[in-house]
Amino acid sequence: MDDLHHLDATAQADLVRSGEVSPTELVSAAVARAEATGGDLNAIIHPRYEEAVAEAGGDLPDGPFRGVPFVLKDLDGTAAGLPLHMGTKVLRDHGYRAPADDTLAERFRAAGLVVIGKTNTPELGLIPSTEPEATGPTHNPWDLTRTAGGSSGGSAAAVAAEVVPMGHAGDGGGSIRIPASCCGLVGLKPSRGRVPVGPEVGEAWAGLVTRLAVTRSVRDTAAVLDAVAGKAVGDPYWAPPPARPYAEEVGADPGSLRIGWISQPPDGSAETEPDVALAVGRTAAALEALGHRVEQAAPPALADGSFVAHFLTCFGAWTARELDRIGEMVGEPVTEAGVERGTWAIAEMGRTVTAAQYLAGLEGLHRAARAIIGWWEVDGFDLLLTPTIPEVPPTLGQFGSTPDEPLAGVVRSTAMVAFCAAYNVTGQPAISLPLARSTAGVPVGMQLVGAPACEDVLxxxxxxxxxxxxxxxxxxxLAG
Structure with a gap:
């Protein structure tokens, strides 16, 4: 029992299935760890500990993760009766609670997962570090002075500290992969349309946002993807179904693949730190030793600097609409006092964007996506290897805004998303793997990007x- 928290979700579920451990024992152990580490991490901001233990002792669905403790992210984790604050003061102050489950929450429940709480997130998920004014910063279990990443930083910290074996996460520009990198976890961003985001929205950020989980093992990632993937009624688009369950890809021979790699952002938007660049080179060598054909190469279109301008045009408009939607949720317009300075500035920027300018921005992103994807589908590469982020996990406090520089947090974020955001635009699957550590002993994640809809190869x-x-x-x- 003392070692339960070291096990991944698959192993925990196996113990329940064999009768060696009960769901109540699993969930109670997770609650005990949550309470023991909560003051250090600030990862779970809406606990439901007593309810979770009671739920574990009841009639749980007989899914693949029956009785396994889990957390939902308090941004796009919409579950009936639970708080949904999205890192904002306005939703917090209104005490807003979700009226119903979304499709993904329903599928997590059907898989047998037991939600012990909801986790911290930056306001509206706009910054890749979880330190919202409304609930305070989440601390990285590897070094409490550093960020756990964002926007799924609360979930990542809870999983890395072994409170739960996996946790819900979402990704609009790196928000699954960046926290996975910062906290030493596996983080798969699925293909566009692979996992539903409805029914409250048809798409999020014009299809850039996808959702799944952060985990401690590849087999857990494959199994949870099997549990929740597949189109829902009314989805505007969906990814083609896999040839076989993703769990069957774990251990399958990938053959000899053609893999390109880079260690520096092609557009020059950031400089990769030496520890990180060294880790990329070592990972490339490791892939070559496994029989893959590895060369230093990447899509030339990644060097196109217009990509960022198109993204920012749309980013502002999406943020403005999100504030309007929150106003509809609480029954009154959101004011400047209800959100952070940086969020308000991004939304105000978005309110100056005309409908025609927004559509032009989307068209620009679509052109970039077509050019980038050609490297896989025309030039014949199977995978791209990059750092997940070009730096070791930054110290907390670097992503705030000031009255003189309200967009300072966005500017600081540019480096963190340099290797991630392009694949939200293209809709390709990408995964961060905890393959390295820096000289300071903190995790350094490596990203592999697959061809469209090719999670199986990844x-x-x-x-x-x-x-x-x-x-x-x-x-x-903190994991003990």
């Missing part, structure tokens, strides 16, 4: 790398 290679270079015994100090 998972095969990720599992192959995990088997050759396992990370299960790497635990932060």
């Amino acid at each position: 998972l095969r290679v990720a599992a192959q790398v995990e088997a050759a270079h396992p990370w299960a015994d790497r635990r932060p100090p």
Whole structure:
């Protein structure tokens, strides 16, 4: 029982299935760890500990993760009766609670997962570091002075500290992969349309946002994707179904793949730190040793600087609409006092964008996506290897805004998303793997990007790398 928290979700579910451990024991152990680490992490901001233990003792769905403790992210984790504050003061002050489950929450429940609480997130998920004014910063279990990443930083911190074996996450510009990198976890951003985001919205950020989880093993990522993937009624688009369950890709031979790699952002938007660049080179060598054909190459279109301008045009408009939607949720317009300075500035920027300018921005992103995807579908590459972020996890306090520089947080964020955001635009699957650590002992994630709808190839290679270079015994100090 003392070692339950070291197990991944698949192993925990196996213990329940065999009768060796009950769901109540699993969930109670997770609650005990949540209470023991809560003051250090500030990861779970809406606990439901008593309710979760009671739920575990009841009639749980007989899904693949029956009785396994779980957390929902308090941004796009919409579950009936639970708080939904999105990192904002306005929703917090109104005490807003979701009226119904969204499709993903329903599927998590059907898988047998037991939600012990909701996790911290930056306001509206706009910044890749979880330190909202409304609830305070989440601390990285590897180094409490550093960020756990964002926007799924609360979930990532809870999983890395072994409170729960996996947690809900969402990704609009790196928000699954960046926290996974910062906290030493596996983070898969699925293909566009693979996992539903409805029914409250048909798409989020024009299809850039996808949702899944952060985990501690590739097999957990594959299994949870199997549990929740597939179109829902009324989805505006969806990814083609896989040829077989994703869990069957774990351990399958990927063959010899053509893999390109880079360690520096092609558009010059950031400078990769030496520890991170070294880790990319070592990962490329490890892939070559596994029999893959590895070369230093990347899509030339990634160097197009117009991409950022198109993204920012749309980003402002999306933020403005999100504030309007929150106003509809609480029954009154959101004012400047209800959100952070940076959020208000982004929304105000968005309110100056005309409908025609917004559509032109989307068209620009679509052109960039077509050019980038050609590297896989025309030039014949199978995977791209990059750092997940070009730096080690930054210290907290770098992403705030000031009255003189309200957009300072957005500017600081540019470097963090340099290797991630393009694949939200293209809709391709991408995964961050905890393959390295810096000289300071903090995690350094490596990103693999697959061709459109090719999660199967990504998972095969990720599992192959995990088997050759396992990370299960790497635990932060808070994990014990």
